[in-house]
Amino acid sequence: MKKLITYYRVSKEELSKVIFPTKEQVRNAFISVLIVVTIVSLFLALVDFILGSVVSNIL
Incomplete structure (x- = not known):
């Protein structure tokens, strides 16, 4: 029980x-x-669109 009380006291101090x-x-x-998440999302959407267009044109 003493360990539990000591743990509680030390936790409270910390x-x-x-x-x-x-x-x-x-x-x-x-x-x-x-803002950062929005910018990264827009960048990845742009890259996805460009790569999708390139692959569609190749096939």
Whole structure:
């Protein structure tokens, strides 16, 4: 039982050291990820369209 109490106490101390992001930081990170994912998706769609057209013309 003593190990469990010690584990709980140490876990609580470590959790108090964690710095959680602010709402603004989370929002900025979300927007950044959304922009990068959109750009990569558009690029891959363009490459897929070009390669599909080339293969269709060859066949």
